[in-house]
Amino acid sequence: MSWPVLVLACAAAAALAWAATWAVLRSLIRFEVYDRPNPRSSHARPKPRGGGLALIPVVLLAWIAAASWLDAASPGFWLALAAAAGLAVVSWFDDLKGLPAGLRLAVQALAVALGLAAMEGEGAVFQGLLPPLLDRVAAGLLWLWFVNLFNFMDGIDGLSGVEASSLGLGLVLVGVLAGWPDARVALPALLAAATLGFLVWNWAPAKLFLGDVGSVALGYLLGWLLLGAAVDGDWAAALILPLYYLADATITLVRRGVRGAKVWRAHREHFYQRAVDGGSSHGRVALHVLACNAVLMACAGAAALGYVWPAMAAAALAVAVLLAILERRARPAA
Numbered sequence: 001m002s003w004p005v006l007v008l009a010c011a012a013a014a015a016l017a018w019a020a021t022w023a024v025l026r027s028l029i030r031f032e033v034y035d036r037p038n039p040r041s042s043h044a045r046p047k048p049r050g051g052g053l054a055l056i057p058v059v060l061l062a063w064i065a066a067a068s069w070l071d072a073a074s075p076g077f078w079l080a081l082a083a084a085a086g087l088a089v090v091s092w093f094d095d096l097k098g099l100p101a102g103l104r105l106a107v108q109a110l111a112v113a114l115g116l117a118a119m120e121g122e123g124a125v126f127q128g129l130l131p132p133l134l135d136r137v138a139a140g141l142l143w144l145w146f147v148n149l150f151n152f153m154d155g156i157d158g159l160s161g162v163e164a165s166s167l168g169l170g171l172v173l174v175g176v177l178a179g180w181p182d183a184r185v186a187l188p189a190l191l192a193a194a195t196l197g198f199l200v201w202n203w204a205p206a207k208l209f210l211g212d213v214g215s216v217a218l219g220y221l222l223g224w225l226l227l228g229a230a231v232d233g234d235w236a237a238a239l240i241l242p243l244y245y246l247a248d249a250t251i252t253l254v255r256r257g258v259r260g261a262k263v264w265r266a267h268r269e270h271f272y273q274r275a276v277d278g279g280s281s282h283g284r285v286a287l288h289v290l291a292c293n294a295v296l297m298a299c300a301g302a303a304a305l306g307y308v309w310p311a312m313a314a315a316a317l318a319v320a321v322l323l324a325i326l327e328r329r330a331r332p333a334a
Contacts, residue, residue, distance in 0.1 A: 006186055010193035013062045017197030020054035025201060025208050033096070035209050042156050042268065042276050047206060050095055052214020055198045056088045059221065062190040072183035076118030080224055083114040088217035095211040101264055105144075108216070112143045115224055123231045139230075143223045146242070149249035150219025155273055157206035157282035159289060160215055161199030163245055166293035167222050168192025170241040170300050171229060177304040178234055188225050204283035236308045237300035240315040244292050247319050248272060271323050274330030285326070292322040 028034075028048035035049035060081055067073040090107045093099060116136050124132065125139040154160040171188035174180075195218075201207045210218070222242075229238040239246075248271045256263050268277060275285050295318040303311035 006189060009062070009066065009186075010189055013058060013190050013193040014197035016062075017055055017058045017194040018200055020058055021051055021198050021201045021208070024051060024054040028208060035211070042273055042282070043206075048208040049211040050092065050213055051198060051202060051208045052088065052210045052212075052217060053092065055194060055210070055214050056084070056217045058194045058197075059191050059218075060085060062194060063187055066186045066190055067183055070181075070183045070186060072181070076120070079118040080115045083111040083118075084217050084220050084224075087111040087220055088213050091212040091216040095213055108144055108147050108220075109140075111220060112140050112147070112223075115143065115220070115227075116140050119227070119231065122228075123233070125227055125230045125235070127230075127233070127235055139227055143220075143227060146223040146226070146246075147216060147219040149245060150222065151212060151215045152249050153245050153270065153272070154210055154215035155268075155270065156276055156285060157204035158199060158202055158286040159272060159282075160210055160218065161195050161202050162286050162290045162293065163242075164195040164218055164222060165192045165199065166290065166297065167226070167241050168195065170237070170293070170297040171225055173297055173301045174229060174234055174237040174241075174304045177301055178232070178237075180232060184228065184232070191221065191225070204281060204286065206282075234304055236303035236312055240296050240300045240303060240311060241293075243296055243315050243319050244289060244322060247323060251323070271326040271330070275326040278329045278331040280329045288322060288325060292318050 025048055028050050033048060033050050034046040035043070036046045037044055063081065064073070067077055087107060090099070090104070094104060116139065119136075124130070124135045126135050129135075130138060150160070150163075153163070168188040168191045172185055172192070175185040175188070198210075198214075202210070226238040226242065229235075252270050253263055256267065256269060261267070268274070272285050272289070275288075276282060296315050299311040299315040299318070302314075
């Protein structure tokens with residue numbers, strides 16, 4: 001792979017995402033598409049919602065260009081991108097009008113099923129621990145959960161941008177160390193670059209939010225990349241990189257379920273939200289997550305080099321420390 005060409009392509013993706021977000025922001029303001037504060041929000045003023053209308057098309061176009069350039073545009077690739085695009089369209093309608101939870105989940109499940117069909121003939125996600133059919137079912141459920149938790153975690157300025165760019169760069173590091181094909185390295189690099197272009201507008205204080213059109217589709221694309229890493233044998237790295245998001249969302253869900261709360265309803269009980277409620281700024285919390293993600297990226301690289309169990313132990317410790325810091329800054333949830 002020509003690294004100078006990839007660097008230039010990433011710079012172009014970042015610049016295009018920045019410019020597209022500026023244009024979308026003007027349109028959202030003009031048509032008054034706002035995320036208005038409510039008792040479950042972590043912001044106090046209405047903000048334009050729908051930044052994913054800029055980010056997701058840029059990512060998809062960059063991926064198409066890269067796959068065409070590297071001769072990696074397989075039928076499965078096109079199927080996964082079509083599913084992501086369809087998911088973004090439905091999620092945009094949800095941003096505008098609000099769709100029933102059952103319909104949203106059904107569309108997400110369909111997109112995941114198409115994505116799994118696109119992986120037909122590839123290796124096992126769970127490394128042969130499960131029968132082939134059960135392997136795909138379990139992978140689909142995990143992917144569906146990741147799509148939703150990425151949406152749940154998009155609750156403060158800059159957090160999703162930090163997470164998506166960290167995952168993208170982490171996958172680039174793992175891919176280089178593990179010797180992945182060029183396209184498997186280029187795709188996360190371009191996603192990270194486009195996300196950084198968007199993050200300029202979304203960093204605290206945010207000018208606009210991703211909206212479901214951005215967070216749901218971004219979670220889907222990242223899930224596809226992570227499952228691809230697991231299929232390639234780098235399952236530990238695929239688990240390590242999103243470990244903070246997995247831990248925060250899963251622990252919060254379990255807490256709410258044990259308490260008898262309706263787990264599908266919006267709330268402000270995630271660790272990061274409670275830290276903001278306790279007085280930490282959006283930017284400070286996002287920087288804490290960035291610091292933890294830097295450690296997770298190093299751990300994922302170590303796992304790719306064969307140091308799997310020490311890397312997983314270090315990653316678990318890093319996430320536990322972050323959760324403890326956020327918990328210490330939190331005040332009891334209302």
